[in-house]
Amino acid sequence: MKFNRLIIFLFALPLFSQAQISGNPIFPGWYADPEAQIFDKTYWIYPTYSAKYKEQVFMDAFSSKDLITWTKHEKIIDTSAIKWANKAMWAPSITKKDGKYYLxxxxxxxxxxxxxxxxxxxxxxKPEGPYKDHLGKPLVDKFYNKAQPIDQFVFKDKDNQYYLIYGGWSHCNIAKLNNDFTGFIPYSDGTTFKEITPEGYVEGSFMFIRNGKYYFMWSEGGWTGPDYSVAYAMADSPLGPFKRIGKILKQDPEVATGAGHHSVIHDAKDLWYIVYHRRPIGEKDGNHRVTCIDEMSFDKDGLINPVKITKEGVKKNKL
Structure with a gap:
């Protein structure tokens, strides 16, 4: 009897230890372009449902209290709620303002x-929706400064001014959102869309502030290839100028390829995480991408240390 109990205990050990780390990917399914947020002591991730454009017509969300166990919230939005949209809904960015959630x-x-x-x-x-169309039409529907209107990120500055940072086709714009997110506020020079494109920029904008510095991050390379990656720059203003510093996230041929289009979480414990998508080793389908999380850190000068992509993920962390 004691021997049987020992066998049961030994088999249970890996299960126990595994529950203390997230593992990568952090939830099943083909999901890409993840935006991570913290709402009311809960982690949230809003990814693209990664499929052919004609099938990519809805979005799911995922929530967790500890980065380990994730709850799936199905179809928080789809094209039936957005009458002008008919395919390729992707790269969500979300913010909370005045008790409402804007996706x-x-x-x-x-x-x-x-x-x-x-x-x-x-x-x-609610963060899990359901979401309804705020405008009944696109907020940005033209190519300003040659930037394709995709890969949007909503950035809240220290003065509570919200910005829309976006752009594909190797051009990135930043624009000041108005108070109810129905349009934009022109800059003092009369322009609405300012280009802040750094060297190497392709798509997938993200910005955060640390110690008074603005960190602007983006994806480089082709999203279907193994060399998709993330680089960054720093400036004293959200308008830049941003001079490329270098890559901080890229493939590891022993772990995964195509690591890119990311977001960043910073919690009250001063822990930093990078949430991103990547492609499993040997996977040839461009849409077969999974959502992963790894730790992110800084050196003594405030530069971002290169991120090591892992199969293990991160340790359990309750907010």
Whole structure:
């Protein structure tokens, strides 16, 4: 009897230890372009449902109290709620303002100013939705400064001014959102969309502030290839200028390829995490991407240390 108990105990040990780390990917399914947020002591991740454009017509969300166990919230938004969208909903960015949750997204993958689509906004009373169209039309539906209206990120500055940072096709714009997110506030020089494109920029913008410095991050390379990666720059203003410093996230041929299009979490314990997608080793389908999380850190000068992508992920962390 004692021997049987010992066997049961030994088999249970790996299960116990595994529960203390997230593992990568952190939840099953093909998901990409994850935006991570903290709402009311809960971690949230809003990814792209990674499929062919004609099938990529909805979004799921995931929530967790500890970075280990994730709850799936299915179809928080789909094209039935966004009448002008008919395909390729992707790269969500979310923010909370005045008790409402605003979900920014790209749709239709427009290729010129004559097509219908671009960046939209949806709103809900809860982080899990359901989300409804905020405007009934795209917020950005044209190519300003040659930037394709995709890969949007909503950034809240220290003075509570919200910005929309976005852009594909190797161009990135920043614009000041108005108070109810129905449009934009022109800059003092009369322009609305300012280009802040750094060297090497392709898509996937993200920005945060640390110790008074603005860190601007983006993805480089082709999203279907193994060399997709993340680089960054720093400045004293959200408007830059941003001079490229270097890559901090890239493939590891022994772990995964195509590591990119990320977001960053910073919690009250001063822990930093990078949430991103990558492609499993040997996977050839461009849409087969999974969502992962790893630790992110800084050196004594405030530069971001290169991130080691892992199979283990991160340790359990309750907010």
């Amino acid at each position: 920014f997204f790209g749709a239709n993958d427009i290729q010129n100013d004559n097509e219908i689509g671009g960046i939209g906004v949806a709103v809900a009373d």
